[in-house]
Amino acid sequence: MDPALELVDLTKRFGDKTAVEGLSLTLEPGAFLGLLGRNGAGKSTTLKMVTGLLKPTSGRIRVLGLDLEANPLAVKRQIGAMPEDMALLDMLTGPQYLRFVGRMYGMPDALIDGRREELFDKLDLAVAPKLLLTDYSFGMKKKVALCAALIHGPRMVFLDEPFEGIDPVTSRTIKDILHSLQQSGVTLVLTSHILEVVEKLCPLIAILDEGRLKGFGPIDDLKRGDESLEQLFVDLVGGAQKGELSWL
Ligand SMILES: Nc1ncnc2c1ncn2[C@@H]1O[C@H](COP(=O)(O)OP(=O)(O)OP(=O)(O)O)[C@@H](O)[C@H]1O
Numbered sequence: 001m002d003p004a005l006e007l008v009d010l011t012k013r014f015g016d017k018t019a020v021e022g023l024s025l026t027l028e029p030g031a032f033l034g035l036l037g038r039n040g041a042g043k044s045t046t047l048k049m050v051t052g053l054l055k056p057t058s059g060r061i062r063v064l065g066l067d068l069e070a071n072p073l074a075v076k077r078q079i080g081a082m083p084e085d086m087a088l089l090d091m092l093t094g095p096q097y098l099r100f101v102g103r104m105y106g107m108p109d110a111l112i113d114g115r116r117e118e119l120f121d122k123l124d125l126a127v128a129p130k131l132l133l134t135d136y137s138f139g140m141k142k143k144v145a146l147c148a149a150l151i152h153g154p155r156m157v158f159l160d161e162p163f164e165g166i167d168p169v170t171s172r173t174i175k176d177i178l179h180s181l182q183q184s185g186v187t188l189v190l191t192s193h194i195l196e197v198v199e200k201l202c203p204l205i206a207i208l209d210e211g212r213l214k215g216f217g218p219i220d221d222l223k224r225g226d227e228s229l230e231q232l233f234v235d236l237v238g239g240a241q242k243g244e245l246s247w248l
């Protein structure tokens with residue numbers, strides 16, 4: 001079987017700044033990868049490249065056995081993505097937005113509405129029917145973006161910080177949903193700074209530091225003995241401890 005994701009020497013430069021440098025990794029179908037790294041490490045840039053939102057400077061991306069550059073639409077049909085800026089259409093209501101997204105995937109309205117109702121119910125997204133997305137709270141927008149990434153039943157899902165700004169009860173629901181997706185054979189990649197969530201959900205991790213891959217593999221293989229994921233992270237990318245603020 002083809003790998004679900006194959007990155008070969010993936011590089012992205014913005015002018016003088018190299019955001020991602022020579023990133024190579026392979027994910028088997030059904031894998032669940034947690035992509036970690038400090039602010040600015042290149043996580044979002046990587047996700048934008050593999051979901052076709054950003055063109056790499058060089059390197060190769062294969063998703064579900066297809067070369068992304070040669071088959072952008074065939075890839076996009078089969079993946080779900082929640083980018084960092086969510087990119088919702090603010091002047092639509094939540095249900096209208098999901099109709100729009102579902103129709104882009106060629107889904108019939110009844111199927112879209114049925115799945116949307118189930119997702120909204122699970123995620124406690126009960127909102128006034130006429131409320132526009134622009135008036136949703138941050139966490140509510142995030143939940144709508146998650147619904148949009150899942151509504152068409154993708155074979156592979158990329159989520160950029162799905163737990164950021166999400167309340168603890170909903171976090172638990174999202175963890176359950178992601179776990180069920182993995183159980184049903186969907187391949188998942190998420191970024192998060194919440195190491196305990198990553199440790200619980202993702203059997204595989206990749207740690208980026210200044211655009212370079214510092215560690216990749218099963219969490220348990222990367223950790224030494226009883227070491228925590230936090231300690232591993234700090235060992236691999238950690239800067240020196242800073243002193244106290246001079247004015248305190
Ligand atoms: N459009 C852009 N133009 C110039 N530089 C960019 C652009 N997008 C990202 N960068 C730079 O690339 C680097 C990686 O950014 P990226 O958003 O991928 O980091 P990240 O790992 O997602 O960080 P965070 O944890 O803060 O979300 C940063 O130095 C950032 O300033």
Ligand SMILES: [Mg+2]
Pocket residue numbers: 043044045084160
């Ligand atoms: Mg980011």
